[in-house]
Amino acid sequence: MVSATSADNSALLRVISVRLQNHNGAIFRGQRITRDGGIVDTHGEVTVRLQTKGMASKVSIGQWWQVTGVLSTKSFINAGGFEMTEEHLEVSHGGAEMQLPSGAHIVEYLARNPRFDGVGRVTAEKLWETFREGLVSLLDEGDYQALADVVSPAKTACLIDGWAEEGLSKTLQWLQAHGVSLKVGRRILSYFGTKALSKIQEDPYRLLSFAAGWAEIDALATQQMGVDHADKRRLAAAVEEVVYRRFSLGDTYVPRGELVNGLKRLLEGQGKPSVVSEAIASSERSRRLLFDMQGNAYSLGASILENRVVECIQLRLDQLSPPADVSGIIRDYETREGSGFRLNHEQHAAVHMVADHHFSVITGGAGCGKTTVLRAACEVLEAQGYTIVQLALAGKAVKRMMESTGRPAMTLASFIKKFSEDKETDADKVPGQTAVLIDEASMVDLISFAAVARLLDEKVKIVLIGDPHQLPPVGPGLILHCLIDVTTVPHVELKVAKRFGSEIAEMANRIRDGVLPILAEHGPVQIQECDESEIAAVACKLYLERPSDTVVLSATRSVAATINQMVQEALSAGRREVRVWNEEFDCWEASGIREGDLVICTQNHWDLGIQNGSMGRVVTVEAADEAIGEIEWDDGIVRKFDVSLLDSLALGYALTVHKSQGSQWKRVVTCLPTPSRMIDRSLVYTAVTRAQEEVILLGKRAPLTELISRQKTADRRRVGLSKRLVHVLPQM
Numbered sequence: 001m002v003s004a005t006s007a008d009n010s011a012l013l014r015v016i017s018v019r020l021q022n023h024n025g026a027i028f029r030g031q032r033i034t035r036d037g038g039i040v041d042t043h044g045e046v047t048v049r050l051q052t053k054g055m056a057s058k059v060s061i062g063q064w065w066q067v068t069g070v071l072s073t074k075s076f077i078n079a080g081g082f083e084m085t086e087e088h089l090e091v092s093h094g095g096a097e098m099q100l101p102s103g104a105h106i107v108e109y110l111a112r113n114p115r116f117d118g119v120g121r122v123t124a125e126k127l128w129e130t131f132r133e134g135l136v137s138l139l140d141e142g143d144y145q146a147l148a149d150v151v152s153p154a155k156t157a158c159l160i161d162g163w164a165e166e167g168l169s170k171t172l173q174w175l176q177a178h179g180v181s182l183k184v185g186r187r188i189l190s191y192f193g194t195k196a197l198s199k200i201q202e203d204p205y206r207l208l209s210f211a212a213g214w215a216e217i218d219a220l221a222t223q224q225m226g227v228d229h230a231d232k233r234r235l236a237a238a239v240e241e242v243v244y245r246r247f248s249l250g251d252t253y254v255p256r257g258e259l260v261n262g263l264k265r266l267l268e269g270q271g272k273p274s275v276v277s278e279a280i281a282s283s284e285r286s287r288r289l290l291f292d293m294q295g296n297a298y299s300l301g302a303s304i305l306e307n308r309v310v311e312c313i314q315l316r317l318d319q320l321s322p323p324a325d326v327s328g329i330i331r332d333y334e335t336r337e338g339s340g341f342r343l344n345h346e347q348h349a350a351v352h353m354v355a356d357h358h359f360s361v362i363t364g365g366a367g368c369g370k371t372t373v374l375r376a377a378c379e380v381l382e383a384q385g386y387t388i389v390q391l392a393l394a395g396k397a398v399k400r401m402m403e404s405t406g407r408p409a410m411t412l413a414s415f416i417k418k419f420s421e422d423k424e425t426d427a428d429k430v431p432g433q434t435a436v437l438i439d440e441a442s443m444v445d446l447i448s449f450a451a452v453a454r455l456l457d458e459k460v461k462i463v464l465i466g467d468p469h470q471l472p473p474v475g476p477g478l479i480l481h482c483l484i485d486v487t488t489v490p491h492v493e494l495k496v497a498k499r500f501g502s503e504i505a506e507m508a509n510r511i512r513d514g515v516l517p518i519l520a521e522h523g524p525v526q527i528q529e530c531d532e533s534e535i536a537a538v539a540c541k542l543y544l545e546r547p548s549d550t551v552v553l554s555a556t557r558s559v560a561a562t563i564n565q566m567v568q569e570a571l572s573a574g575r576r577e578v579r580v581w582n583e584e585f586d587c588w589e590a591s592g593i594r595e596g597d598l599v600i601c602t603q604n605h606w607d608l609g610i611q612n613g614s615m616g617r618v619v620t621v622e623a624a625d626e627a628i629g630e631i632e633w634d635d636g637i638v639r640k641f642d643v644s645l646l647d648s649l650a651l652g653y654a655l656t657v658h659k660s661q662g663s664q665w666k667r668v669v670t671c672l673p674t675p676s677r678m679i680d681r682s683l684v685y686t687a688v689t690r691a692q693e694e695v696i697l698l699g700k701r702a703p704l705t706e707l708i709s710r711q712k713t714a715d716r717r718r719v720g721l722s723k724r725l726v727h728v729l730p731q732m
Contacts, residue, residue: 009068009069009070009071009089010066010067010068011030011032011046011066011067011089012032012033012034012035012064012065012066013030013031013032013033013046013048013064013065013066013067014030014031014033014064015028015029015030015059015060015061015064015065016028016029016030016031016045016061017029017061018059018060018061019047021059024051025049025050025051026048026049026050026059027047027048027049027050028047028048028050028059029045029046029047029048030045030046030047030048030065030067031044031045031046032044032045032046033064045086045087046071046086046087046088046089047086047087047088047089048065048067048069048088048089048091049088049089049090049091050065050067050091050096051091051092051093060107061107061125064098065096065097065098066096066097067089067091067095067096068091068095068096069089069090069091069092069095070089070090071087071088071089072087072088072090073085073086073087073088074086074087074088103128103132103133103135106124106128106135106136107121107124107125107128108124108185109189110123110124110127110159111123111124113162115162116158116159116162117158118154118155118158119151119155119158119159123151123155126150126151127147127150127151130150131146131150139159139160139163140163142160142163144156144157144160147159147160171189171194171196171197174197174200175188178220178224179220180207180220184207184210187210188200188207188210191210201225203233203237204217204220204221204225204227204233205217205221205233205234205236205237207220208237208240208241208244214238214241214266218234218266221233221234222234229267230275232282235267235275235278235279235282236279236282236283236286236288238263238266238267238279239259239263239279239280239282239283239289239297240283240288240289240299241266242254242259242262242263242266242297243259243289243297243298243299244299245262246258246262246718247299247301247302247476248476249476250472250473250475250476250477250478250717250719251476251717251718251719252298252299252302252303252305252306252446252476252477252718252719252720252721253292253296253297253298253299253302253718253719253720254296254297254718255294255296255718256294256295256296256297259280259295259296259297260276260280263276263279263280264276267279280295280297283297287300288300290303298720302446302476302477302720303720305446305447305450305477306446306450306477306719306720306721306724307724308450308453308454309446309449309450309453309479309721310721310724310725310728310729312359312453312456312462313359313483313489313725313729314728314729315458316357316358316359316458316461316462317357317358317359317488317489317729319358319458319459321355321356321357321358321384321461322384322385323384324355324380324383324384325383326351326352326355326380329376329379329380329383330343330348330351330376330380332379333375333376333379343369343372343373343376344369344496346364346369346492346493346494346495346496347369347372347373347376347494349492350362350373350377350492350494351373351376351377351380353490353491353492354373354377354380354381354461354463355377355380355381355384356490357461357490358459358460358461358462359461359462359463359489359490360462360463360464360489360490360491360492361441361463361464361465361480361483361484361489361490361491361492362463362464362465362466362491362492362494363465363466363467363468363480363484363491363492363493363494364467364493364494364495365467365469365494365495365497365505365508365509365512365689366467366497366508366664366689366690367497367505367689368494368495368496368497369494369496370439370465370466370467370494371400371404373465373494374401374404374405374437374439374465375404375405377437377463378405378407378437381435381461385433386433386434386435386461387433387434387435388407388434388435388437389410389415389430389434389435389436389437390402390405390407390408390409390410390437390439391409391410391411391412391415391436391437391438391439391452392409392411392412392438392439392440392662393411393412393440393443393444393448394411394440394443394611394612394613394661394662395411395604395610395611395612395613395614396611396612396613396614396661396662396663397439397440397613397661397662398410398411398611399611399613399614399635400439400662400663401437401439411604411611412438412444412448412451412452413448413604414604415452415455416448416451416452416455419455420451420454420455429455429456429457429460430455430456430457430460431457431459431460432457432458432459432460433459434456434457434460434461435460435461435462435463436452436456436460436461436462436463437463437465438452438462438463438464438465438466439465439466440465440466440661440662441464441465441466441479441480442466442467442468442469442470442471442472442473442480442481442714443466443470443471443472443473443474443661444464444466444473444479444480445473445474445475445476445477445478445479446473446475446476446477446478446479446719446721447475447476447477448473448475449479464479464480464483466480467689468480468481468484468714469512469681469682469685469712470661470682470685470686470689471657471658471661471682471683471686471713472682472713472714472717474658477717477719477721478714478717478719478721479721481714481715482719482721482722482725483725485722486722486725486726486729488725488729488730489725489729503523503524503525504524504525504688504689504691504692504693504695507519507525507688507695508685508688508689511681511684511685511688511708512681512685514681514708514709514710514712515708515709516684516701516704516705516708516709519697524693524694524695525694525695526695526696526697527696527697527698527699527701527704528696528697528698529699529700529701530698530699530700531700532673532674535559535671535673535698535699536559536562536563536566536671537566538698539552539554539563539654539669539671539698540552540563540566540567540570542669542696542698543563543567543653543654543669544567544570544571546667547567547571547653549665549666549667550665550666550667550668550669551653551654551655551660551665551667551668551669551690552567552653552654552655552669552670552671553654553655553656553657553660553668553669553670553671553687553690554654554655554656554657554670554671555656555657555671555672555673555676555678555679555683556656556673556676556678557656559654559671559673560654560655560656560671561654563653563654563671564650564651564652564653564654565651567651567653567654568594568597568651568653571596571597572594572595572596572597575594575595575596576594576595576621577590577591577593577594577595577621578590578591578592578593578594578595578618578621578628578629578646579591579621579628580628580643580646591646592651593618593646593649593651594618594621595618595619595620595621595629596617596618596619597617597618597651597652598615598616598617598651598652598653599615599616599617599618599631599649599650599651599652600613600614600615600616600649600650600651600652600655600659601613601614601615601616601648601649602648602649602650603647603648605645605648608639608645609633609635609637609639610633610639613659613662613663614633614634614635615633615634615652616631616632616633616634616652617631617632618630618631619631619632619638627640627641627642628641628642628643628646629641654671657670657683657686657687660686660687660690661686663690664690664691664692665690665691665692666691666692666693666694667691667693667694667695667696668687668688668690668691668694668695668696669696669698670684670687670688670695670696670697670698671698671699672684672697672698672699672704673699674699674700674703674704674707675703676707679704679707680707680708680710680712680713681707681708681709681710681712682712682713682714683713684697684704684707684708
């Protein structure tokens with residue numbers, strides 16, 4: 001309840017706690033103070049909601065902030081049943097400024113460094129609150145008495161000894177004084193240690209390697225450190241920034257013309273043709289980047305990884321497989337599956353290919369029998385004497401592989417972690433009598449596949465299974481997409497759809513080819529014209545018609561979040577909330593999840609038996625110190641959950657299309673608001689192929705038709721793997 005509101009209130013606050021913080025803003029509790037740091041009123045605390053998007057400063061305990069905004073008084077009931085009030089200050093962008101150095105780097109460093117064992121965050125913050133800027137000097141001087149007046153003798157000795165050994169006081173002060181963010185500073189100290197300051201002063205553009213932004217670092221270098229605009233360090237860094245920025249977006253090389261244009265944008269007024277040419281020439285001479293005959297720029301790391309993939313394939317193409325009665329194994333498999341079950345010609349060819357070759361690729365659209373081939377291929381491989389390792393990128397796909405084949409499976413990340421520990425020689429690699437099957441391979445990026453390939457003996461069989469028309473990898477590069485057109489690589493495409501009705505299959509195939517077919521407003525495949533402003537409400541209405549077998553898929557997280565809230569309000573209003581105890585305010589707080597809610601897990605929790613993508617329903621809500629409820633998961637098991645799992649839970653009525661890959665539902669409602677950079681034919685195709693019985697598209701037909709007609713996202717990526725494969729492998 002809000003009892004009073006007033007505008008344009010200004011206050012100088014010392015941050016005493018940070019309740020929430022992300023890239024858009026922060027909510028913190030502050031104490032009113034005077035200019036010399038004195039407390040205005042022992043009860044003068046304010047809760048501030050601050051928009052920090054685009055600001056360099058991060059809110060941390062101990063900082064001083066001058067804030068101006070709309071002040072209101074809010075009331076709430078605490079756990080004891082008493083009515084409490086607190087002041088809230090809503091601060092818009094531009095209404096806040098940090099007044100003094102926060103000591104955040106020092107606090108973070110002392111709290112996280114294992115050398116200061118026993119000196120936690122509370123102790124570090126207490127020291128900063130007491131001594132502020134004088135803390136560094138006290139540590140440098142080893143002033144035992146001053147420090148021991150605040151913390152225990154044991155912690156004081158640990159601080160003084162550790163500080164002397166680390167010798168980082170100048171670096172910490174420099175980072176703080178120059179406004180380098182806490183996240184970047186932490187990475188620099190972790191990597192360079194005592195050499196951090198000299199390394200930065202030697203070349204400030206090294207900070208770009210630690211996820212600092214170009215504008216921030218370029219301003220630091222040119223305005224505060226006196227680096228000339230034509231300095232070779234700056235020009236070389238600009239070239240690398242263009243290339244690595246594109247790498248983060250999925251490309252493994254940058255065409256010459258796009259490199260030049262990117263440099264002009266970064267260097268702004270200094271991007272003259274002669275300067276740009278010198279920057280590229282300098283990078284080429286130093287071999288910090290690689291350039292082909294056309295002047296296209298490749299990052300050194302991407303080239304190494306793509307070459308590793310080429311070598312992985314090349315080593316396997318001429319190897320012979322152990323003999324096996326493949327046709328007999330297929331007949332036995334068909335018999336066990338039941339009367340009338342038969343593999344079609346394409347599926348037969350795929351199973352024989354897996355048996356005969358050490359590297360092979362199986363592709364096909366949804367419902368074309370890839371899972372059937374996978375099951376039969378497993379029986380053939382085991383008859384040949386191979387131990388099977390099944391892998392997939394997402395936990396949901398791992399679960400489906402295990403259910404389909406009855407054999408263990410794991411995520412690529414788990415495989416890499418498990419087998420890369422203490423494996424430094426070829427003798428430590430996964431042995432040759434193994435067959436590695438990677439499902440949903442269209443989602444596997446260059447970094448992940450190269451990491452897997454590095455762990456495998458050259459005699460290990462590799463089979464990739466996937467649909468190249470679905471969404472491409474989130475990470476850089478492409479694998480599956482580059483292999484299907486290389487004639488030397490064994491490949492079978494499955495084309496006969498079996499899983500869903502002919503209407504959905506036909507619609508998916510047309511979208512795959514870049515055409516949005518004419519759709520009715522009723523029937524198994526349909527489109528409903530919606531403006532962006534009404535699309536969430538229409539999707540919610542459709543979901544509520546058949547909530548038991550429907551999912552809403554969205555191109556964007558924001559639309560999915562809106563729909564989740566609307567559906568929850570319709571289905572869960574009045575139900576018990578999952579609540580957590582707020583120790584700061586001595587009261588219960590709602591988590592945003594209610595009894596009966598459908599939820600999705602967004603991280604892997606192998607110890608609990610659930611993965612990223614697992615779906616469940618909250619069946620009970622408790623108010624306890626440990627377990628706060630129970631969830632029945634999609635494996636049929638009811639598991640208790642506590643506060644630690646809450647950060648991994650989100651409402652699951654509406655999902656992004658990316659989150660849906662590897663799953664199917666009877667009825668799929670797809671939200672496609674336009675215009676949108678997220679929508680292309682691969683996204684719409686992926687959404688459509690999640691449906692078994694009915695698909696409803698929500699959006700505007702004309703812009704959707706145009707977006708689907710464009711080249712799909714994967715085809716727009718600039719990757720060098722295809723060129724390398726064609727160059728190295730003999731073509732048929």
